[in-house]
Amino acid sequence: MKVSIQKSEGLKSYDIPLEDTVVLEALQYIKENLDTSLCFQRGCKSEICGCCAVMVDGKPVLACGTKVADGMTIQALSYHEIKRDLIVSKEFSKDLFHKTQAYLERCDETTLSSKTDEKRIELQSDCILCHSCYSVCPVLEVNRDFLGPFALTKVFRYAYEVKEKDQKTKIDLIQHNGIWDCTLCGECAVVCPQGISSKDDIIQLRIKSATLGYSDPKLSSFGGDFGFDPSGF
Amino acid sequence: MYDLIIIGSGASALSAALEAKKQNLDVVVISKLRSFESGSCMAQGGINAVLNDKNDSVEKHITDTIKSAHDLADVQMIESMCKGAKETIEWLSNKGVGFSKEEDGTFSQRKLGAASHSRACYAQDFSGLKILQALSDSCIKEEIVMLEEYFLLSLYPQKTHISATFLDISSGEVVQFDARNTILATGGYASIYRGFSSNRDDSVGSGIVSALKAGVNLSDLEFVQFHPTTLKKSSILISESARGAGGIIYNQNKERFVDELLMRDIVSREIFKQIQSGNEVFLDITHIDHEFLEENLPQEIKLARVYEGINPLLEPIPIKPSAHYTMGGIDVDNKMQSCVERIYAIGECANAKVHGANRLGGNSLLEVVYFARKCVKNIHKESGDVAIEDKTVEDKRVIENIFAQKKRVDFYQVRQKLACEMFEKCGIFRDEKGLKEVLASVQMMKEEISHMGIDDKSRAYNTELVELLEFSNMLELSYAVICAALLRLESRGAHFREDFPQERAQYQKHQIIHQKNGILYSTFGEILS
Numbered sequence: 001m002k003v004s005i006q007k008s009e010g011l012k013s014y015d016i017p018l019e020d021t022v023v024l025e026a027l028q029y030i031k032e033n034l035d036t037s038l039c040f041q042r043g044c045k046s047e048i049c050g051c052c053a054v055m056v057d058g059k060p061v062l063a064c065g066t067k068v069a070d071g072m073t074i075q076a077l078s079y080h081e082i083k084r085d086l087i088v089s090k091e092f093s094k095d096l097f098h099k100t101q102a103y104l105e106r107c108d109e110t111t112l113s114s115k116t117d118e119k120r121i122e123l124q125s126d127c128i129l130c131h132s133c134y135s136v137c138p139v140l141e142v143n144r145d146f147l148g149p150f151a152l153t154k155v156f157r158y159a160y161e162v163k164e165k166d167q168k169t170k171i172d173l174i175q176h177n178g179i180w181d182c183t184l185c186g187e188c189a190v191v192c193p194q195g196i197s198s199k200d201d202i203i204q205l206r207i208k209s210a211t212l213g214y215s216d217p218k219l220s221s222f223g224g225d226f227g228f229d230p231s232g233f
Numbered sequence: 234m235y236d237l238i239i240i241g242s243g244a245s246a247l248s249a250a251l252e253a254k255k256q257n258l259d260v261v262v263i264s265k266l267r268s269f270e271s272g273s274c275m276a277q278g279g280i281n282a283v284l285n286d287k288n289d290s291v292e293k294h295i296t297d298t299i300k301s302a303h304d305l306a307d308v309q310m311i312e313s314m315c316k317g318a319k320e321t322i323e324w325l326s327n328k329g330v331g332f333s334k335e336e337d338g339t340f341s342q343r344k345l346g347a348a349s350h351s352r353a354c355y356a357q358d359f360s361g362l363k364i365l366q367a368l369s370d371s372c373i374k375e376e377i378v379m380l381e382e383y384f385l386l387s388l389y390p391q392k393t394h395i396s397a398t399f400l401d402i403s404s405g406e407v408v409q410f411d412a413r414n415t416i417l418a419t420g421g422y423a424s425i426y427r428g429f430s431s432n433r434d435d436s437v438g439s440g441i442v443s444a445l446k447a448g449v450n451l452s453d454l455e456f457v458q459f460h461p462t463t464l465k466k467s468s469i470l471i472s473e474s475a476r477g478a479g480g481i482i483y484n485q486n487k488e489r490f491v492d493e494l495l496m497r498d499i500v501s502r503e504i505f506k507q508i509q510s511g512n513e514v515f516l517d518i519t520h521i522d523h524e525f526l527e528e529n530l531p532q533e534i535k536l537a538r539v540y541e542g543i544n545p546l547l548e549p550i551p552i553k554p555s556a557h558y559t560m561g562g563i564d565v566d567n568k569m570q571s572c573v574e575r576i577y578a579i580g581e582c583a584n585a586k587v588h589g590a591n592r593l594g595g596n597s598l599l600e601v602v603y604f605a606r607k608c609v610k611n612i613h614k615e616s617g618d619v620a621i622e623d624k625t626v627e628d629k630r631v632i633e634n635i636f637a638q639k640k641r642v643d644f645y646q647v648r649q650k651l652a653c654e655m656f657e658k659c660g661i662f663r664d665e666k667g668l669k670e671v672l673a674s675v676q677m678m679k680e681e682i683s684h685m686g687i688d689d690k691s692r693a694y695n696t697e698l699v700e701l702l703e704f705s706n707m708l709e710l711s712y713a714v715i716c717a718a719l720l721r722l723e724s725r726g727a728h729f730r731e732d733f734p735q736e737r738a739q740y741q742k743h744q745i746i747h748q749k750n751g752i753l754y755s756t757f758g759e760i761l762s
Contacts, residue, residue, distance in 0.1 A: 032645040036697045037689035043266075043433055044275050046469045046536055048362055051270045065539050083403065084694035090267060091381065094373050103370035104329040115334040125331045125356075125363055129269050154370075161329060 590726025
């Protein structure tokens with residue numbers, strides 16, 4: 001079969017004598033037999049380390065968990081700085097987590113979480129940080145400062161952590177370039193290999209924000225007093 | 234000049250880094266991998282800890298561990314670890330690890346192989362992932378410097394400090410870092426059996442080889458654990474928790490041939506014997522409550538679907554044993570210090586002598602976190618003048634030579650040959666004839682290495698160069714493992730010699746390997762009581 005790969009120096013096609021294998025093994029075959037300069041990430045090979053996500057025919061997938069097919073075009077994740085060929089920089093994620101306090105800031109060691117507490121954040125903590133969601137988010141097309149889906153899901157995971165004494169600061173930190181900038185298109189949920197919906201997490205974070213007195217800044221630009229005003233009569 | 238360099242980015246490296254920060258040490262974490270991507274995330278089953286004495290006890294945990302180690306362990310180290318397990322779980326929980334809970338809020342615990350009680354705390358079957366992420370998140374909070382994509386080349390022990398040289402993968406430059414102390418947390422070497430291992434392919438013990446060359450002793454290298462249940466096509470792990478939950482193992486005739494919950498070494502050998510005799514082997518979990526499986530083993534169900542093409546809720550899973558964990562490694566004392574002052578080792582790259590000849594499921598995550606924190610407690614700030622010398626010259630020369638070398642031998646092909654021979658002749662069953670054959674092969678490959686160049690001459694992100702450096706380490710370590718296996722004339726735990734099938738009392742001792750002037754030497758220690 002034939003696959004095309006967007007390398008740093010241009011699009012290259014390779015004929016590979018493989019069947020019934022995953023994209024990652026096809027990349028490894030190419031590297032060992034056809035083009036040793038090809039660069040890509042190879043990690044756990046079992047969809048848990050998140051390092052091998054690439055765009056296949058315009059959609060982000062884990063190379064280790066996706067069957068290779070004739071005619072595929074493989075390229076690096078969108079909205080990421082490309083280091084070489086299919087390798088992108090993910091280091092910015094640490095800055096995102098730092099500036100949104102996506103961690104346990106002030107742990108209440110005396111609080112014991114219940115099964116219900118754990119279940120509330122169980123799915124969000126399944127995130128493998130593959131960045132697939134980030135690479136399909138349309139908001140990043142217009143606003144590169146948007147925190148993006150996976151960072152907001154991680155904020156959710158700690159903002160709903162019962163051991164966190166300071167949940168409010170996390171909510172404060174995601175108001176700007178955060179939850180209200182999301183269009184709720186749901187593309188992030190479609191591509192997530194772990195079945196996480198950042199969109200749903202963002203909706204929950206909006207509700208939590210509202211209970212803390214925040215509102216959608218786009219609505220407040222109307223002056224906050226639209227609608228029927230009985231005192232006018 | 235740092236107080237401490239930690240090399241690696243897995244659960245042990247990050248646990249050590251957090252402890253170092255707490256002690257106000259000037260610490261840097263340097264890894265060949267990117268953050269969040271280390272092999273720790275692949276641990277599924279759980280982490281052992283006796284949390285209450287209602288049914289279980291710390292003494293039983295200690296007894297199970299010693300028994301599984303086949304008496305080749307340091308009892309005091311095991312006692313220390315098992316006693317510290319409860320506090321380790323609480324510490325992890327306070328770092329944000331979302332352990333699975335029962336309705337009453339207590340930690341859920343499950344039974345893994347060869348355990349007398351259900352004592353493995355877990356987070357569904359994402360235990361390693363959730364531990365690694367919570368520790369990484371905590372390191373970000375503590376603003377610990379984590380340098381990514383630096384491949385360790387050499388360690389240069391000095392009287393006052395350690396100099397370490399790295400290949401900066403992103404630029405191709407050789408760079409040097411200096412610190413009063415260095416902790417190696419670089420992982421194990423199960424991928425010297427590449428293609429027959431459940432590990433990342435780059436887990437070939439590169440850090441261990443750098444340590445060996447710097448004069449550090451290694452020990453018990455011959456003990457490599459083959460996990461009984463990995464997927465037939467891909468060697469991907471299916472955790473012991475599947476058997477703990479009631480999964481059964483049988484062949485194509487539905488004949489059960491082994492007690493599924495025996496120690497890993499025994500189950501692996503029995504499965505491998507079936508496969509060698511032409512049978513197929515399956516793990517069957519279809520009879521277990523599906524809701525329970527979907528809640529507690531979601532990853533394993535997905536892996537069987539994707540990589541074996543079957544629905545494990547309805548069909549048995551085809552399995553085989555694969556190299557999974559290496560008990561041996563850098564020889565350390567009870568402070569995790571190697572024989573070279575200022576060089577410490579933790580996690581799978583170290584031999585803390587708690588796993589002995591066969592690791593008990595659920596003890597690896599415990600070991601890596603518990604001893605990492607304990608290790609750093611022995612490291613203190615130092616003052617006084619330090620003269621730093623440039624140590625990059627030799628490593629730069631080695632890298633330049635590789636770039637200048639003409640590629641006459643394709644190391645990718647040799648690598649595959651090496652891995653196959655290692656599995657066949659230094660794998661689950663071994664004997665003198667096979668070991669001598671594979672030793673001769675490795676010797677020939679070592680001689681050929683000067684002809685193994687690279688085609689890619691780019692400096693930035695030259696992953697062919699990194700793979701060649703890793704292959705060279707894989708050869709060095711394979712050589713040492715074979716020598717160690719040849720010299721242990723008995724069978725014990727994971728080391729099974731067909732020509733010496735019994736445990737022999739005179740070999741109840743650790744085997745130390747050290748290198749001098751490029752030659753390996755083996756010494757057996759005192760007989761353990």
